[in-house]
Amino acid sequence: MPKKAAGLTARGVVALTAPGMFADGGGLYLSVAAAGAKKWIFRFMLRGRRRDMGLGSASVCSLAEAREKAAAARRLVAAGIDPIEARKQEEAAAAVAAARATTFKECAESLIASKRAGWKNAKHQAQWAATLETYAYPTLGALPVAEVDTGLVCKVLEPIWSEKPETASRLRGRIEAVLTYATVRGYRSGENPGRWRGHLAEILPARLAVSRVEHHASLAWADVPSFWPRLQLADGLGARALELTILTACRTSEVLGAAWPEIDLDAKLWTIPAGRMKAGNEHRVPLSDAAVVLLRKLATVRTGDLVFAGPGPRRLSNMVMLQTTRRMKVAAVPHGFRASFRSWAAEATSFPADVAEAALAHSQGSKLLDAYQRGDLLAKRRRLMDAWAGFVTGGGRTTVTQLRRA
Secondary structure (H helix, E strand, C coil): CCECCCCCCHHHHHHCCCCEEEEEECCEEEEECCCCCEEEEEEEEECCEEEEEEEEECCCCCHHHHHHHHHHHHHHHHCCCCHHHHHHHHHHHHHHHHHHCCEHHHHHHHHHHHHHHHCCCHHHHHHHHHHHHHHHHHHHHCCEHHHCCHHHHHHHHHHHHCCCHHHHHHHHHHHHHHHHHHHHCCCCCCCCCCCCCCCHHHCCCCHHHHCCCCCCCCCCHHHHHHHHHHHHHCCCHHHHHHHHHHHHCCCHHHHHCCEHHHEECCCCEEEECHHHCCCCCCEEEECCHHHHHHHHHHHCCCCCCECCECCCCCECCCHHHHHHHHHCCCCCCCCHHHHHHHHHHHHHCCCCHHHHHHHCCCCCCCHHHHHHCCCCCHHHHHHHHHHHHHHHHCCCCCCHHHHHCC
């Protein structure tokens, strides 16, 4: 039974150490546990049922504060309202209000953090953050994510939709992803104002209507053999990197990141790890005799693991090959030689398209096909790359007819 007292005092609350329930009056009790912990209890009867409502620890809630809480609870009981249920509703409403106060920027940063482990490289993460920082945050960043509507999304997109269609399209997708994340987390509700189909597609012009497909400038495949001797006379690691790019048809980033432990010159094979590939899959590159000769020359001046080491521990900059083509006054960019190779394979040889696409480390465009075609066609690609190297280094003397018999 609760121990009765003619009201409590602040000093008495501190002095009480015996376990039990000590009444203050009006349904307010101080509960003292055997271990010494003290907490406030409001005991009341409602619809014939007795209930105990915790009002907090006596270490943080004074006697005066406990009396105020008990008085407020008594008023609710007098009105037929359960103060415990009322408090639950208030806490739930406060949680919803706090969630809805979460800003668009906070939501975006939380989404990026949650997706970081699944992204292939830090560059993708940086692009996400930079795009939102530059274009979305000035308008949406400080706003509660629950308040972002179609008008605000359009305010972000419209200034760059025609001027920078590729950037605008990616930005729209990222805004949509942030708003979807916010909905799943309970920070907002309703339709997603960032979605394209059936929504923004009715407001903004289609991307193809405002953009021009800009391909990487490339040499016609027939002109590559005449360019090759000029390139061999050019000085610098940038020229050598461009030579390897042409001979392997690899991406410039893959070439500039090439490391000697990836390369087996005796087996004439370069294995690029998944982490350095755009598609996230390991890529084996068959090396032609010309590529092996080039790499053996580079090995004689090796200074570390990187084939194309720049100043300090880093690889060469992405600009080195582009600067080489500019100095040579060639109307092509390094990446464009992949297009030269692909056009040559299609127009001048009978090698199957899937072999040429595999050489470029392209997906076949079908998840079903990719699932069943597990091999990388290495043997066939080796014949293809040998033929390409022969064409490039042979001054174009190899005829189309001979290639078609390969």
